[in-house]
Amino acid sequence: MRLPRTSPTATLPTVRAFLRSCVVVLVGLTSLPAAVRAALVWEQDEITLSAGPFDEEAEAEFAFTNTGDTAVTITNIASECGCTVAALDKRTYAPGEKGVVKVVFTFGGRTGRHSKPVTVSTDEGKETFTRLHLTVDIPKLFETPTAFVLWKVGDPVESRTLAIQAMYPDKAIPVSVTSRDSHFTATVEADPDNPALFHVSVTPTDTETTRQTAIIVKTNAPAETPRVVTFYALIR
Amino acid sequence: MKTSSLREALILAVAAVAPAGLAVVFHPDLVDRRRAGLELGEVRLEEARDWHAEIIWIDAREPETYATDHIPGAILFDPAAFDRDLGTVLAQWTPERHIVVYCGSSDCDTARELAARLRAAGLDHVHHLHGGWEAWLAAAAP
Numbered sequence: 001m002r003l004p005r006t007s008p009t010a011t012l013p014t015v016r017a018f019l020r021s022c023v024v025v026l027v028g029l030t031s032l033p034a035a036v037r038a039a040l041v042w043e044q045d046e047i048t049l050s051a052g053p054f055d056e057e058a059e060a061e062f063a064f065t066n067t068g069d070t071a072v073t074i075t076n077i078a079s080e081c082g083c084t085v086a087a088l089d090k091r092t093y094a095p096g097e098k099g100v101v102k103v104v105f106t107f108g109g110r111t112g113r114h115s116k117p118v119t120v121s122t123d124e125g126k127e128t129f130t131r132l133h134l135t136v137d138i139p140k141l142f143e144t145p146t147a148f149v150l151w152k153v154g155d156p157v158e159s160r161t162l163a164i165q166a167m168y169p170d171k172a173i174p175v176s177v178t179s180r181d182s183h184f185t186a187t188v189e190a191d192p193d194n195p196a197l198f199h200v201s202v203t204p205t206d207t208e209t210t211r212q213t214a215i216i217v218k219t220n221a222p223a224e225t226p227r228v229v230t231f232y233a234l235i236r
Numbered sequence: 237m238k239t240s241s242l243r244e245a246l247i248l249a250v251a252a253v254a255p256a257g258l259a260v261v262f263h264p265d266l267v268d269r270r271r272a273g274l275e276l277g278e279v280r281l282e283e284a285r286d287w288h289a290e291i292i293w294i295d296a297r298e299p300e301t302y303a304t305d306h307i308p309g310a311i312l313f314d315p316a317a318f319d320r321d322l323g324t325v326l327a328q329w330t331p332e333r334h335i336v337v338y339c340g341s342s343d344c345d346t347a348r349e350l351a352a353r354l355r356a357a358g359l360d361h362v363h364h365l366h367g368g369w370e371a372w373l374a375a376a377a378p
Contacts, residue, residue, distance in 0.1 A: 081344075145358070
């Protein structure tokens with residue numbers, strides 16, 4: 001059976017109608033952002049800070065302006081971590097009014113780069129929210145390649161050594177070490193060739209049964225910001 | 237002319253698809269569908285369950301959320317008390333065990349950060365759960 005041939009000109013009106021629809025849809029889409037534009041305009045939604053070696057928290061202020069024609073109320077501010085607290089002076093902002101969300105991130109022993117999101121919801125429309133990020137680089141006072149030493153049950157009773165690199169040796173270095181369990185003894189000494197490098201040697205009294213204890217290395221960090229390095233000794 | 241164009245298009249399509257098809261047949265290990273879209277160190281729940289190993293689950297959410305519900309046996313881990321809670325994990329740990337850290341959902345960073353710190357502490361086989369607690373709930377839903 002032969003199908004009837006379609007003339008190319010017969011399809012032109014259809015193509016034209018399709019193209020016209022595309023133009024209408026495109027124009028509609030480009031005008032959409034203006035129609036639903038958020039009234040709160042943020043100066044920045046991400047702030048990155050570098051902390052000092054003894055800092056315990058970082059604080060940032062996210063500034064915004066209500067550029068809309070009506071008042072905007074911030075209905076909720078949420079952070080995923082109890083370590084991050086966000087605060088506002090007030091909730092409702094008149095047209096043209098400026099405001100600030102203050103975010104405080106308490107490090108609590110964290111080191112390295114941490115990014116803490118804060119979600120700000122407003123009554124501008126259904127599910128209108130802005131995600132702010134406070135990113136902080138928290139320096140390590142001490143670099144340690146591992147946090148534990150391990151013996152297997154029945155291993156020879158011999159020492160294991162842990163290294164501690166003081167990253168700010170002019171501010172804090174290890175000075176003493178203690179074991180919480182008398183089945184382990186520990187000593188700390190400086191590397192003869194590198195004054196910023198320290199070696200902690202741990203020795204069990206035996207390896208007959210599974211055990212675990214914390215090895216605490218005290219440092220000469222200032223009394224108001226004490227720092228210890230904690231290791232674990234395990235027999236498994 | 238139309239037939240020849242169609243034939244050329246078909247040849248091009250086959251030439252493009254054939255190498256991928258052969259790779260799936262001869263190197264299935266290179267095409268792990270479950271790993272698609274995952275970050276380094278991230279694991280999907282179904283993959284973790286396939287390990288047939290006893291997993292140490294670590295809950296990196298807030299204590300109040302943990303108290304409401306958590307994965308059975310999961311250890312509540314406060315990143316702010318890392319040294320203390322590392323001891324709790326090590327008490328259950330042996331070198332062959334896997335550790336999976338989770339937080340609320342894919343939107344939270346806490347599990348990823350904590351897993352990285354545990355790896356830096358010298359632990360192997362440490363992962364963070366794709367989708368977090370929400371993925372666990374979805375899998376448990378009837």
